[in-house]
Amino acid sequence: MRRRILFSLLLLLSLPILAQGQTDGSGAFFFVGMKLEEVFERFGAPIAVYAARGIEVWQDDVIFQYSVGDFYIFGDRVWQVRLPAAYGISAGDPKAAVLLVLGNAAEDMDDHVLIPLTGQDWPLVMRINFNKTYAVSAIYVYRPDF
Numbered sequence: 001m002r003r004r005i006l007f008s009l010l011l012l013l014s015l016p017i018l019a020q021g022q023t024d025g026s027g028a029f030f031f032v033g034m035k036l037e038e039v040f041e042r043f044g045a046p047i048a049v050y051a052a053r054g055i056e057v058w059q060d061d062v063i064f065q066y067s068v069g070d071f072y073i074f075g076d077r078v079w080q081v082r083l084p085a086a087y088g089i090s091a092g093d094p095k096a097a098v099l100l101v102l103g104n105a106a107e108d109m110d111d112h113v114l115i116p117l118t119g120q121d122w123p124l125v126m127r128i129n130f131n132k133t134y135a136v137s138a139i140y141v142y143r144p145d146f
Contacts, residue, residue, distance in 0.1 A: 029124060030120070031078055031141075032078055032141055033079075033121075034077065035076055036073065036076050039071060046066055046071075049062065049063070050065070051063070069081045070082040079143050079146040080142035081142070082140050083140070084139070087102070089101055089136060089139060091135075092136060093135065095113075095130050095135070095136075102115050111129065112128060117141065122145065123143065123145055124141060124143060125142060
């Protein structure tokens with residue numbers, strides 16, 4: 001009886017993590033590569049629109065803010081998204097927990113962690129930034145070839 005309760009509890013706690021890692025097209029990683037018309041069809045008008053200035057003029061982005069995340073647009077496609085949570089990791093989580101969740105595939109760069117993602121026709125990378133106390137400050141998924 002105790003084992004059944006423990007198993008049920010572990011299963012319930014793991015469901016949110018499993019759902020975030022889905023590769024069936026409904027997960028956040030499939031936002032990268034969407035055309036503008038697909039974004040508007042799926043999410044409607046953005047909450048806000050703003051620009052981000054890059055070091056070079058060609059690095060400037062238009063960003064559409066939605067409740068699911070911020071969509072960075074280049075031309076007519078999303079090339080990067082900023083997410084509040086992904087793969088069981090959320091803003092504010094400690095770095096040690098992030099490294100534990102991501103495992104050996106994560107590349108620790110001190111102030112951020114990189115991990116390649118699979119499941120798309122193009123390369124994707126997840127970048128998790130940390131603040132000065134090594135808590136998650138931002139989560140990005142992007143095409144490194146853009």
